[in-house]
Amino acid sequence: MTAPRVVSLAPSATATVTALGGAETLVGVTHHCDPPAEAGSAHGGEFPVAVGGWLNPDLDRVADLDPGVVLASDGLQADLADACRDRGFDVRHREPATLDEAIATFAARGADVGRPDAGDRLAADSRARLDRVAEAVADRPRPTVYCEEWSDPPMAAGNWVPDAVRAAGGRYPFVESGERSREVDLASVEAADPDHLVVHVCGHGDRVDPATVAERDWAVEAPVHVIDDSLLNQPSPALIDGVERLAGLFHSEAFSETPP
DSSP: OOOOOEEEOSHHHHHHHHHTTOGGGEEEEOTTOOOOTTTTGGGOTTOOEEOBOSSSBOHHHHHHTOOSEEEEESGGGHHHHHHHHHTTOOEEEEOOOSHHHHHHHHHHHHHHTTOHHHHHHHHHHHHHHHHHHHHHHTTSOOOBEEEEEEETTEEEOOTTHHHHHHHTTOBOOSSOTTSOOEEOOHHHHHHHOOSEEEEOOTTOTTOOOTHHHHTSSSOOOOOEEEOOTHHHHSSSTHHHHHHHHHHHHHOGGGGSSSOO
């Protein structure tokens, strides 16, 4: 079977296709994606082509790639997905808002790129990994956790992050599962008295100085953990790595012999 010509307009889609073993199909990605060296190899040595930004790709360049399928993600790309459909592209737009929906999207992406069995396996493996974390943290005290997706102004992370914290054995009183990240008043963070501060600023990887949070003018005494934003901000398989990372931070004693 001929490999599909896939253009990914979302880093999470690129990461998921890569986890499915389908990176060779990627003929186009955005500047924000991080495709592996073998990306596009099924279609020659000139791929993948960078087609622009996440929200403003060059659709003429996309058209030049003659895509069999275009992948988009998140509500912020809904208008872009419509513009691609207007161009006649076969668009597979996914908008997961919770952890369960993100895992379901892993399977859906498999179908999107002609690898349904790989998608089902990836989703099943992800759920099995979460089950192992749940077993390890069961019956342990649940610390209160504050997760910050943006720092100027401070924004508490939403979408699937509340689920990720709870899956890792923590409490998250700042945003409900499935709701968008929102700006928080520092006094409300103080009132929640968090045991852990997790900083994963969008687009910054792990290049954030924890002192920028630890030294704020607030009455919060808790360790600051800076983790790569891709582990929590993308609905990709890296999110499962993120849950395991959080569980290790919150319940290190549970993983003293076998880290998650």
